[in-house]
Amino acid sequence: MSEALSPKKDLEDVQADVREVQELLRRHRLVETAAERSQMPKHELVESAVHKQNLARLRAKLDVMHPADIAYVLESLPLGDRLAVWSLVKAERDGEILLEVSDAVRETLIRSMDSEELVAAAEQLEADEIADLAPDLPRDVIQDVFQALPIEEREQLRAAMSYPEDAVGALMDFEVVSVREAVTMEAVTRYLRRFDRLPNHTDQLFVVDRDERLKGVLPLSTLIVSDLDRTVEQVMARDMVTVHPDDKAQDAANAFQRYDLVSAAVVDPSGKLLGRVTVDKVVDFVRTRTESELLTQAGLREEEDIFSSVWASVRNRWSWLAINLITAFIASRVIGAFEGSIEKLVALAALMPIVAGIGGNSGNQTITMIVRGIALGQVQNDHGRKLLAKELGVSLANGLIWGGMLGLIAYWLYHKVSLGLVMTAAMTLNLLLAASAGVLIPLTMLRLGRDPALGSSVLITAITDSGGFFIFLGLATLFLV
Amino acid sequence: MSEALSPKKDLEDVQADVREVQELLRRHRLVETAAERSQMPKHELVESAVHKQNLARLRAKLDVMHPADIAYVLESLPLGDRLAVWSLVKAERDGEILLEVSDAVRETLIRSMDSEELVAAAEQLEADEIADLAPDLPRDVIQDVFQALPIEEREQLRAAMSYPEDAVGALMDFEVVSVREAVTMEAVTRYLRRFDRLPNHTDQLFVVDRDERLKGVLPLSTLIVSDLDRTVEQVMARDMVTVHPDDKAQDAANAFQRYDLVSAAVVDPSGKLLGRVTVDKVVDFVRTRTESELLTQAGLREEEDIFSSVWASVRNRWSWLAINLITAFIASRVIGAFEGSIEKLVALAALMPIVAGIGGNSGNQTITMIVRGIALGQVQNDHGRKLLAKELGVSLANGLIWGGMLGLIAYWLYHKVSLGLVMTAAMTLNLLLAASAGVLIPLTMLRLGRDPALGSSVLITAITDSGGFFIFLGLATLFLV
Numbered sequence: 001m002s003e004a005l006s007p008k009k010d011l012e013d014v015q016a017d018v019r020e021v022q023e024l025l026r027r028h029r030l031v032e033t034a035a036e037r038s039q040m041p042k043h044e045l046v047e048s049a050v051h052k053q054n055l056a057r058l059r060a061k062l063d064v065m066h067p068a069d070i071a072y073v074l075e076s077l078p079l080g081d082r083l084a085v086w087s088l089v090k091a092e093r094d095g096e097i098l099l100e101v102s103d104a105v106r107e108t109l110i111r112s113m114d115s116e117e118l119v120a121a122a123e124q125l126e127a128d129e130i131a132d133l134a135p136d137l138p139r140d141v142i143q144d145v146f147q148a149l150p151i152e153e154r155e156q157l158r159a160a161m162s163y164p165e166d167a168v169g170a171l172m173d174f175e176v177v178s179v180r181e182a183v184t185m186e187a188v189t190r191y192l193r194r195f196d197r198l199p200n201h202t203d204q205l206f207v208v209d210r211d212e213r214l215k216g217v218l219p220l221s222t223l224i225v226s227d228l229d230r231t232v233e234q235v236m237a238r239d240m241v242t243v244h245p246d247d248k249a250q251d252a253a254n255a256f257q258r259y260d261l262v263s264a265a266v267v268d269p270s271g272k273l274l275g276r277v278t279v280d281k282v283v284d285f286v287r288t289r290t291e292s293e294l295l296t297q298a299g300l301r302e303e304e305d306i307f308s309s310v311w312a313s314v315r316n317r318w319s320w321l322a323i324n325l326i327t328a329f330i331a332s333r334v335i336g337a338f339e340g341s342i343e344k345l346v347a348l349a350a351l352m353p354i355v356a357g358i359g360g361n362s363g364n365q366t367i368t369m370i371v372r373g374i375a376l377g378q379v380q381n382d383h384g385r386k387l388l389a390k391e392l393g394v395s396l397a398n399g400l401i402w403g404g405m406l407g408l409i410a411y412w413l414y415h416k417v418s419l420g421l422v423m424t425a426a427m428t429l430n431l432l433l434a435a436s437a438g439v440l441i442p443l444t445m446l447r448l449g450r451d452p453a454l455g456s457s458v459l460i461t462a463i464t465d466s467g468g469f470f471i472f473l474g475l476a477t478l479f480l481v
Numbered sequence: 482m483s484e485a486l487s488p489k490k491d492l493e494d495v496q497a498d499v500r501e502v503q504e505l506l507r508r509h510r511l512v513e514t515a516a517e518r519s520q521m522p523k524h525e526l527v528e529s530a531v532h533k534q535n536l537a538r539l540r541a542k543l544d545v546m547h548p549a550d551i552a553y554v555l556e557s558l559p560l561g562d563r564l565a566v567w568s569l570v571k572a573e574r575d576g577e578i579l580l581e582v583s584d585a586v587r588e589t590l591i592r593s594m595d596s597e598e599l600v601a602a603a604e605q606l607e608a609d610e611i612a613d614l615a616p617d618l619p620r621d622v623i624q625d626v627f628q629a630l631p632i633e634e635r636e637q638l639r640a641a642m643s644y645p646e647d648a649v650g651a652l653m654d655f656e657v658v659s660v661r662e663a664v665t666m667e668a669v670t671r672y673l674r675r676f677d678r679l680p681n682h683t684d685q686l687f688v689v690d691r692d693e694r695l696k697g698v699l700p701l702s703t704l705i706v707s708d709l710d711r712t713v714e715q716v717m718a719r720d721m722v723t724v725h726p727d728d729k730a731q732d733a734a735n736a737f738q739r740y741d742l743v744s745a746a747v748v749d750p751s752g753k754l755l756g757r758v759t760v761d762k763v764v765d766f767v768r769t770r771t772e773s774e775l776l777t778q779a780g781l782r783e784e785e786d787i788f789s790s791v792w793a794s795v796r797n798r799w800s801w802l803a804i805n806l807i808t809a810f811i812a813s814r815v816i817g818a819f820e821g822s823i824e825k826l827v828a829l830a831a832l833m834p835i836v837a838g839i840g841g842n843s844g845n846q847t848i849t850m851i852v853r854g855i856a857l858g859q860v861q862n863d864h865g866r867k868l869l870a871k872e873l874g875v876s877l878a879n880g881l882i883w884g885g886m887l888g889l890i891a892y893w894l895y896h897k898v899s900l901g902l903v904m905t906a907a908m909t910l911n912l913l914l915a916a917s918a919g920v921l922i923p924l925t926m927l928r929l930g931r932d933p934a935l936g937s938s939v940l941i942t943a944i945t946d947s948g949g950f951f952i953f954l955g956l957a958t959l960f961l962v
Contacts, residue, residue, distance in 0.1 A: 018858075068739040076859040078867060189705070198702035200741065203684060220701050221679035224670070257768060258549040260681065260761035262743055279760055280741035283767075287738060290771040291853070297778060298849035299842055306854040307867070310874035314882075317846050317875070324842045325883060328835040329890070335831040336894070342823070342830050349823050349830035350816040353837070353946070354809040361780055361805045365798050368779035372772070373787040377499075378557040386559060386788070393791035394798070401795075402806060409810070413817070465834070 021061055021073050025081055028054040059088050067093060071100035074109070078307045083112050094121035099129055104305035106136055119144045127153045128173040128275075131160035159245075159274075168252045169245030171285055172266045172275040175199035178206040179232055181215055186228040188218070201278035203262040207236050213271045214242065242267050245274060249285050256282045297457060299324075320458075327462035331356070334466045338473035341481045347414045348476050351423060354406060356468030359430035362398060363460040366391050366438025371452050374442060384443050391435035399428025418480055426472035430464060433471070437463045502542055502554050506562055509535040540569050548574060552581035555590070559788045564593050575602035580610055585786035587617055600625045608634045609654040609756075612641035640726075640755075649733045650726030652766055653747050653756040656680035659687040660713055662696055667709040669699070682759035684743040688717050694752045695723065723748050726755060730766050737763045778938060780805070801939075808943035812837070815947045819954035822962045828895045829957050832904060835887060837949030840911035843879060844941040847872050847919025852933050855923055865924050872916035880909025899961055907953035911945060914952070918944045 031051050035044075062070060062085070070089060074082050074097070086109055089097060094113075098106055098121060110118065118137060122130050122145040134142055146154060156174050163169025177198060179188050188205070192198070205223070207216040216236035226235045242265045243252045255261065256279055266275045295303060299320030304313060335342075335352070342348050370387065373379035379387070403424040411420035437460050442452035512531050543551060543566070551570060555563050555578070567590055570578060575594075579587055579602060591599065599618060603611050603626040615623055627635060637655050644650025658679060660669050669686070673679070686704070688697040697717035707716045723746045724733045736742065737760055747756045776784060780801030785794060816823075816833070823829050851868065854860035860868070884905040892901035918941050923933035 015858075066740060072739070072858070075857070076861075078864075192705045193708070195706045197706060201684075201743065202702055203682075203743070220705065221683055224673045224701065224705075225676045225678060227674070257761075257764055258553070259547060262682065262684070262760070279743070279764075280738075283738050283760075283764060286764075287767070290775075294771075294774065294778070294853070295849065297775070298845050300846055300849060304850055306850055306859060307871075310871055310878060313871070313875045314878050317843075317879075318882075320846070321839060321842060321879060321883060324839060325835070325887070328838045331838075332831045332835050335834070336828075339827045339831060343827045346820045346824045346830075347817075349827075349833075350813045350820060352830075353816070353834060354806070354813050356834070357809045357812075357946075358802060358805060361802060362798075364779050365781055365801070368776065368781060369785055369787055372775070376556070377496075377553070378787060380557075383559075390788075390791055390794070394794045397791060397795050398799075398802060402802060406806070465838075 017061075017065055017069055018073050018076070021058065021065075021085070022076075024054060024058045024061060025077070025085065028058060028084075029081070055088065058085070062089055067096040068100045070097050071105075074101055075105050075305075079108060082108065082307075086112065091117065091120060092124060095124040095129070095133075098133060099125070102303055102305070103136070104303050104308065106133075108305060108308075110136055115141050115144070119148070123148055126173065126175070127156035128160045130157055131170070134161055163245055166249050167245065168243045168247045168249055168266060168277060171249055171252070171277045171281040172245060173199075173278065173281070174275045175202075176206050176265075176273060176276050177202055178208045178212075178273065179218065181207055181209070181233040181236070182231060184229055184231050185223060185226050185235070188223060188232065189228065201263055201280060206265055206273055206276070207232055208273050212273050214265050214267050214273045216240065217265065240265070243277060244269070249282075250289070252277060253282050253286050293453070296453075323458055327458065327465065330462065331465040331469055334469045335473065338469075338477060341473055341477045344481050345419075345476065347410075347416075347419065348473060351410055351419075352469055352472050355423070355426050355430050355472045356465045358402065358427065359434045359464035359468045360461045362395065362431050363434030363438045363464045364457055366394075366435055367442060367456050367460050370439055370442045371456060374446055374452050379443075379446075381443060381447060384439065388436065388439045391439050392432060395431035395435040396428065399424075399431040403427030403431070416480075419476075422472070422475045422479055426468070426475050429471050429475075430468040433467045434460065434464045498542075498546055498550055499554050499557070502539065502546075502566070503557075505535060505539045505542060506558070506566065509539060509565075510562070536569065539566070543570055548577040549581045551578050552586075555582055556586050556786075560589060563589065563788075567593065572598065572601060573605060576605040576610070576614075579614060580606070583784055583786070584617070585784050585789065587614075589786060589789075591617055596622050596625070600629070604629055607654065607656070608637035609641045611638055612651070615642055644726055647730050648726065649724045649728040649730055649747060649758060652730055652733070652758045652762040653726060654680075654759065654762070655756045656683075657687050657746075657754060657757050658683055659689045659693075659754065660699065662688055662690070662714040662717070663712060665710055665712050666704060666707050666716070669704060669713065670709065682744055682761060687746055687754055687757070688713055689754050693754050695746050695748050695754045697721065698746065721746070724758060725750070730763075731770070733758060734763050734767050774934070777934075804939055808939065808946065811943065812946040812950055815950045816954065819950075819958060822954055822958045825962045826900075826957065828891075828897075828900060829954060832891055832900075833950055833953050836904070836907050836911050836953045837946045839883065839908065840915045840945035840949045841942045843876065843912050844915030844919045844945045845938055847875075847916055848923060848937050848941050851920055851923045852937060855927055855933050860924075860927075862924060862928060865920065869917065869920045872920050873913060876912035876916040877909065880905075880912040884908030884912070897961075900957075903953070903956045903960055907949070907956050910952050910956075911949040914948045915941065915945045 028051070031048075031054060035048075065073075070093075074085060077085060082105070094117065098109060101109065113121070115138065118141045122133060122137065122141065125133070127149070130145060146157065149157060160169065160172065177192070177195075179191065202220065204217045204219040206214060207218055208214055216238045217240045218232055218236045222235055222237070241255050241259055241261060243255070245266055245268070252264070256264070261279060263276050263278045265273055266277060268274055291303060299317065301316050301319060304316050338348075370379060403426075406427055407420035407424035410423040411417060441456050441459055445452040445454075445456070509532070512529070512535060516525075516529075546554075551574075555566060558566060563586070575598065579590060582590065594602070596619065599622045603614060603618065603622065606614070608630070611626060627638065630638060641650065641653065658673075658676075660672065683701065685698045685700040687695060688699055689695055697719045698721045699713055699717045703716055703718070722736050722740055722742060724736070726747055726749070733745070737745070742760060744757050744759045746754055747758060749755055772784060780798065782797050782800060785797050819829075851860060884907075887908055888901035888905035891904040892898060922937050922940055926933040926935075926937070
């Protein structure tokens with residue numbers, strides 16, 4: 001009784017599949033380790049019944065699993081186990097699985113394959129899928145795959161590879177089913193019945209004229225409820241969302257989300273139908289993008305295979321540490337300039353990180369709000385004054401509340417009213433600085449046509465650190481020392 | 482010539498729509514301001530031709546816009562303008578637009594409506610949609626809506642409202658089209674033709690027995706290519722993903738992404754079909770969730786209407802600032818304990834923030850990796866040792882590279898070899914502390930059955946700050962002072 005015949009698949013069944021593979025793998029490893037311990041020669045192990053049975057069961061399990069599930073298992077395994085499982089996967093499934101794994105894990109799998117295996121894997125895929133893999137494949141493999149493709153697909157591959165990763169063209173596929181305006185529902189139905197299956201995510205047919213120009217769309221759900229003698233022209237929808245291959249993928253994703261689309265036509269400037277984008281590609285794109293946003297916020301250059309080598313991790317993380325080292329060094333020099341004051345009143349050394357830290361937190365809150373508003377298109381340049389006024393108001397309130405409280409604490413610790421007052425004033429001023437920078441940095445970047453999300457968090461922390469030290473130690477030098 | 486008849490809609494057209502509304506609104510405002518300046522009485526303004534014409538054009542424009550586009554416009558407008566536009570929207574569209582706007586903006590719109598308007602708006606919606614709005618509606622409005630519903634929908638509303646926000650039940654709708662196993666394709670086709678339209682995102686029909694138990698699914702694309710005399714039983718798919726209403730929405734979202742689904746059946750434990758989940762709801766869920774993750778990382782309690790009042794913002798942000806104030810206070814007390822050493826060697830005050838800061842950055846990199854690995858199910862408890870070893874290795878490498886460099890800089894600034902050595906040692910130790918905490922905090926939370934993402938960034942920064950100050954000043958006290 002094969003898995004594919006099971007009546008249905010709960011979410012838990014999926015998890016169970018994964019655990020089963022891990023368990024089979026563990027048993028397989030146990031036998032191997034036992035063999036090694038008892039110094040059994042390798043060939044005897046390979047011949048042994050237990051070993052053969054374990055491998056056979058693992059292979060059988062993998063054969064009935066969905067490629068995405070196998071990808072998930074591969075991602076969850078340390079490198080050695082991962083390659084052991086990978087070698088048991090049927091060669092004809094290599095391509096679809098490579099498409100599903102994360103970039104970092106894909107690299108480890110591709111490194112374990114020779115050119116011949118890679119060419120074979122790529123040849124099982126559609127042109128748009130090969131284009132997705134292409135950046136990770138060796139040049140000679142791509143060359144070989146390219147040669148082996150029929151002319152039409154070769155053109156498609158060339159087109160798909162020509163678009164940058166964040167353009168609609170990179171999400172596009174070529175599996176469009178198109179019909180003409182003049183034909184009847186009956187004719188369409190007969191035409192479709194000649195297919196073995198429709199391409200995945202076919203929720204609508206594209207209506208084109210003889211020059212392949214898009215005239216409208218015919219949703220399957222409309223086709224199904226329409227009378228057979230009506231024509232496509234009579235029932236098709238003319239009001240539809242179309243995208244261009246050069247549009248930003250993020251804009252297309254927003255449209256999919258806003259209008260709840262399953263597929264959308266991709267057309268060239270003259271309105272000619274080039275292909276389509278489907279919701280699964282959009283979901284993948286959005287997921288990858290938000291992941292990379294979260295990672296960038298934490299200072300990781302890219303998605304990291306958690307089982308990668310120490311060296312790979314050091315390389316992935318060094319740039320962020322280097323930048324922070326520079327900003328920390330600058331802040332340190334600001335403090336250095338006030339060493340005389342600190343020597344006279346050492347309490348300053350203990351209190352100054354509070355002023356800097358809270359400024360950083362508050363500034364990050366502001367900048368996150370503004371950057372998000374810009375990304376959603378809710379913030380325009382002419383809102384600057386309004387937003388600045390609001391954020392300054394928030395900072396003033398926070399400065400008086402929290403700064404006042406800290407002033408009291410400073411007084412309580414060091415029994416100096418003036419120290420408490422300097423603390424409150426410095427907190428308030430640093431929060432105002434944080435608010436101004438939090439509004440002005442992203443708006444300035446927007447005006448300069450740059451991505452406001454990039455590096456804004458580092459920049460504001462640098463400003464509030466150095467600024468906080470300067471304000472606090474400066475005020476202290478003026479009024480206390 | 483109405484917008485709805487335009488042959489197609491580019492992404493740019495959407496932006497143009499929005500700009501057009503903003504432009505019309507600006508003109509409308511200009512007239513109002515001019516009237517105020519010239520002290521024209523209100524009733525004369527309202528009577529004036531320009532004013533009437535402006536409003537008529539705005540209203541006409543809004544009438545042909547997609548509800549999601551109107552929601553977008555509303556979100557992009559400051560409160561006064563927002564309510565002006567909202568008052569121009571046709572009352573029968575209020576419900577669908579309220580569904581589309583963000584929580585924070587929805588609140589401002591609902592506050593501007595009276596009970597009667599709210600009841601009218603809710604009554605235009607399906608049961609599952611009313612359930613989405615319910616948390617924001619006043620209790621008496623929900624009561625009234627509930628009374629007005631037919632029995633069946635009342636039950637559905639009760640069911641939909643009973644699930645927590647992060648359960649599959651909260652994403653479920655009840656618009657399922659179901660068929661029996663024994664009937665032919667021909668009969669199914671005839672049955673479907675009786676519909677005016679199929680529910681949105683109907684990519685498959687659900688096959689149920691006489692007790693409403695799910696037996697399989699019939700994808701529309703299979704129906705369309707199948708011979709008319711075959712039965713549902715012969716062509717339906719039995720291998721499908723089903724979810725339970727109590728499943729976590731995030732797990733369902735993972736399944737949609739992994740298997741590229743457009744819809745999935747929701748069944749109860751006995752296999753009875755309760756409803757379905759569609760990809761648009763899943764996309765909305767994922768988007769809201771990642772947004773809130775990004776906001777939480779930046780210390781914002783929830784999505785904030787960027788045009789909200791100062792006071793609302795202060796409330797949204799205070800808890801994070803309070804927590805950071807406490808951790809900053811603790812770090813400050815650690816420094817306070819070493820004031821004697823700082824008095825003797827004031828260079829310590831200038832160097833200590835570097836040690837603390839870089840530790841925090843490195844710890845956040847580690848914890849982000851691990852938390853993400855846990856969320857994707859790639860990290861299990863028994864990987865702890867392996868991951869800890871790797872992260873300690875990365876930290877050791879970074880400590881020697883960056884710590885060594887900083888040691889040289891400290892020597893260069895203060896001409897003390899011992900100070901440089903203490904700097905390098907402190908950096909390395911703090912990075913090792915950061916790595917240990919970065920691995921152990923999320924794994925411990927996992928073992929305790931808590932969400933590892935929650936608060937882990939604050940916790941690790943607190944540890945590396947206080948720890949960094951303690952290590953650096955402690956070593957300095959031992960070896961330098």
